[in-house]
Amino acid sequence: MRYLTFALAKGRLAKKTLALLEQIGITCEEMKDPDTRKLIFVNEELKMKFFLSKATDVPTYVEYGAADIGVVGKDTILEEGRNLYEVMDLGFGKCRMCVCGPASARELLKKNEIIRVASKYPVIAKDYFNNRKHQTVEIIKLNGSVELAPIVGLSEVIVDIVETGSTLRENGLEVLEEVCPLSARMVVNQVSLKMENERIHRLLEDLNRLIKEENK
Ligand SMILES: Nc1ncnc2c1ncn2[C@@H]1O[C@H](COP(=O)(O)OP(=O)(O)OP(=O)(O)O)[C@@H](O)[C@H]1O
Numbered sequence: 001m002r003y004l005t006f007a008l009a010k011g012r013l014a015k016k017t018l019a020l021l022e023q024i025g026i027t028c029e030e031m032k033d034p035d036t037r038k039l040i041f042v043n044e045e046l047k048m049k050f051f052l053s054k055a056t057d058v059p060t061y062v063e064y065g066a067a068d069i070g071v072v073g074k075d076t077i078l079e080e081g082r083n084l085y086e087v088m089d090l091g092f093g094k095c096r097m098c099v100c101g102p103a104s105a106r107e108l109l110k111k112n113e114i115i116r117v118a119s120k121y122p123v124i125a126k127d128y129f130n131n132r133k134h135q136t137v138e139i140i141k142l143n144g145s146v147e148l149a150p151i152v153g154l155s156e157v158i159v160d161i162v163e164t165g166s167t168l169r170e171n172g173l174e175v176l177e178e179v180c181p182l183s184a185r186m187v188v189n190q191v192s193l194k195m196e197n198e199r200i201h202r203l204l205e206d207l208n209r210l211i212k213e214e215n216k
């Protein structure tokens with residue numbers, strides 16, 4: 001039997017991803033060691049391999065088949081635009097992609113004037129405003145602390161993730177429009193889904209059952 005390889009997003013989603021897999025009997029004790037510098041972990045019994053990578057790289061590993069399966073946020077899937085199958089909403093990591101800014105920017109969004117939009121997600125931001133038709137925007141790519149942009153005058157609005165809303169509140173900003181809801185998703189390589197159909201379907205069934213029970 002060949003190994004089934006999982007690419008998991010490190011950071012915010014990692015702990016819940018590992019906990020979810022553990023609940024359906026997919027474990028890798030070695031990976032839990034907080035001090036390890038090892039990058040890839042093998043469970044010989046299950047014939048599975050696991051690695052944690054930067055979230056934005058997960059779709060790349062999966063598209064090229066370096067990983068059969070990935071777990072990553074919907075935001076990253078939309079932004080990266082890779083060829084892969086999104087097979088399941090895992091129901092954690094819930095948040096929203098939103099257009100945010102000071103209350104005064106609300107009026108600007110109704111007009112035809114060009115506005116500047118700062119975001120860590122330039123593809124999502126561009127698609128959203130392209131579909132709104134009436135507004136031309138200049139997208140400015142940032143890599144973090146995006147809420148700073150309207151405060152210091154780099155942009156009129158931002159497109160960013162909102163979870164509790166406290167970052168916005170503490171910086172005098174608000175949600176102006178919702179782009180889409182987000183959560184962690186399971187993605188699968190297109191060839192792997194055919195070649196490893198049975199194993200992957202069993203895994204999806206186990207996860208579905210678990211998620212249904214949890215939502216009861
Ligand atoms: N409050 C939140 N802020 C940001 N991402 C969140 C939040 N809640 C859930 N998520 C999900 O977690 C993922 C982000 O995880 P994390 O912040 O570790 O990665 P990252 O944005 O790639 O980090 P960095 O760029 O700082 O390395 C997002 O892709 C999103 O799907």
Ligand SMILES: O=P(O)(O)OC[C@H]1O[C@H](OP(=O)(O)OP(=O)(O)O)[C@H](O)[C@@H]1O
Nearest residue numbers: 144145146160161162163164165166167
């Ligand atoms: O609505 P909240 O619960 O406040 O969460 C949303 C904030 O969290 C994320 O930032 P992150 O901590 O990933 O830092 P970054 O801005 O440097 O990417 C996101 O970009 C928002 O800034």
